[in-house]
Amino acid sequence: xRTPLSxxxxxxxxxxxxxxxxxxxxxxxxxxxxxxxxxxxxRCKSGFSTSAxxxxxxxxxxxxxxQDLFGVRIALYFKDDIDICVSIIEQNLHILEKVQDVVRDxxxxxxxxxxxxxxxxxxxxxxxxxxxxYPVDKTFxxxxxxxxSEGWHEVDHDLRYKNKQDWDGFADLSRSFNGxxxxxxxxxxxxxxxxxxxxxxxxxxxxWESMFRSHFRLHLDNCKLDSKIKNLLDTNASLAKxxxxxxxxxxxxxxxxxxxxxxPKNINNIVYITNALTxxxxxxxxxxxxxxxxxxxxxxxxx
Numbered sequence: 001x002r003t004p005l006s007x008x009x010x011x012x013x014x015x016x017x018x019x020x021x022x023x024x025x026x027x028x029x030x031x032x033x034x035x036x037x038x039x040x041x042x043r044c045k046s047g048f049s050t051s052a053x054x055x056x057x058x059x060x061x062x063x064x065x066x067q068d069l070f071g072v073r074i075a076l077y078f079k080d081d082i083d084i085c086v087s088i089i090e091q092n093l094h095i096l097e098k099v100q101d102v103v104r105d106x107x108x109x110x111x112x113x114x115x116x117x118x119x120x121x122x123x124x125x126x127x128x129x130x131x132x133x134y135p136v137d138k139t140f141x142x143x144x145x146x147x148x149s150e151g152w153h154e155v156d157h158d159l160r161y162k163n164k165q166d167w168d169g170f171a172d173l174s175r176s177f178n179g180x181x182x183x184x185x186x187x188x189x190x191x192x193x194x195x196x197x198x199x200x201x202x203x204x205x206x207x208w209e210s211m212f213r214s215h216f217r218l219h220l221d222n223c224k225l226d227s228k229i230k231n232l233l234d235t236n237a238s239l240a241k242x243x244x245x246x247x248x249x250x251x252x253x254x255x256x257x258x259x260x261x262x263x264p265k266n267i268n269n270i271v272y273i274t275n276a277l278t279x280x281x282x283x284x285x286x287x288x289x290x291x292x293x294x295x296x297x298x299x300x301x302x303x
Contacts, residue, residue, distance in 0.1 A: 005055065008134045009047030012069070019123050020044045023070055023140065026120065030092045034255035035218035035265045036085065037077035039147065044070050050136075059135035067097075067116050069131075070123070070140035075150040078195075078217060079188040082113065084249055085144055088256045094118040096139060115142040148184040203244045208233045212267055216248050223266035228287050242279050243271065250277050259302060260295055 024042035031038055045053075050069065059066055076085060089095065097116040119138045132138070145153060160167055160177065167174050195214050202211035209225040233240040251274050254260060263269050272288040275281055276296040285293065 005051040008054070008131070008136075009051045011047070011128050011131050011134075012045060012050045013047035015044050015127060017044065019126055020070055023072060023120070023123060027072060027074070027089070027093075027142070030088050030256055031074070031085070032219075033262060034088065034252045035220065036081055036088075036252070037217065037219065038081075038085070039075045039150075041073045041075075042071070054135060065135045065137035067137045067139040068141035069136055070119065071143070072140065073143045073145065073150070075145050075147045077147055078192055079146050079185075080192060082144055082146070084252050086113075086115065087249075087253055089115060089117070089142065091253070091257060113144045115144070116140075117142060146184075146188050148187050149181065152181050152184055199244070203240070206234065206240070208240065209267060211244060212270060215244060215246075216251065216270055218248075218252075218265060218270070220270065221264055221266040223264075223268060225271075226268045226287075229268060229271055229284070232283055236281075236283075239279070239281050239284070242281075243274060246274050246278055250274075254296070254299055257299060260299060263292065263295075 020042040024040055027042075028040055031040070045068070050066070053066060054060075057064070057066070074085060076082060086098070095115050095117050099112055099114040099116075101111040101113075116139050119140050124138045156177070160174070195217060199211055199214035202208075202214060208230060212225070213220065233243075251270065254273065254277055255263075255265075263273075269289075269292065272284070272292050273296060275284045276288060276293055277299075
């Protein structure tokens with residue numbers, strides 16, 4: 001006779017792996033729509049991992065439920081995209097809980113940023129209904145990190161988190177291990193500084209196309225800057241400066257908004273949209289395609 005835990009193992013192991021990829025594909029759609037640089041991974045827990053977690057966390061005794069039957073990890077290229085990524089997810093999914101550790105300047109330790117979201121119905125409806133008789137919530141977890149910290153967390157999870165007893169009595173080694181993460185965080189900020197520096201150098205050289213590419217840091221289609229835009233910037237230093245100083249967050253949240261249709265992400269459309277969103281220079285507005293202007297107008301009205 002099977003125990004309840006062995007039964008949940010069988011139920012979970014029967015979940016098609018394609019469902020995790022469906023979840024990954026949906027979230028990728030939101031991020032691809034605005035052109036973020038990222039990598040994404042999705043998984044469904046194994047039956048053994050599920051039963052082991054239920055046993056160790058004692059969910060039934062506490063009345064709580066496991067929230068990460070499905071899990072998604074997003075590894076971003078740039079540290080300043082983390083908050084933007086959270087905002088994009090908030091626009092498209094229902095976030096039930098946000099867990100973010102407070103950063104302290106006097107210690108080295110990993111900082112979590114986990115989101116617990118409602119599992120889309122098209123996925124939860126595909127699961128055996130018996131699963132919900134166990135302490136399993138109809139939710140999934142999203143972990144957001146940078147590319148640098150992702151590698152460190154993988155090693156930490158498999159070698160330290162899963163084998164905590166191996167590290168007992170070795171606080172110095174554990175602190176040194178955390179110190180590596182501090183170095184990687186410095187690398188995150190260093191890359192941002194280098195790319196921002198490149199953008200500034202291109203601005204001084206009046207190489208507008210290169211300036212925009214390094215300033216916005218997005219996946220862009222291969223397209224040259226329109227000569228009309230170039231001429232405007234060549235003859236209007238103030239406009240060029242204002243575009244250079246724009247906050248890319250505004251652009252990304254616009255592009256990822258579910259009410260905004262998809263546009264080709266080329267350098268010209270990015271300039272047109274950025275101007276229409278924040279600067280509204282009349283000369284640039286005159287050459288902006290009407291469909292882009294209308295989308296920005298509707299977006300402003302809806303906010």
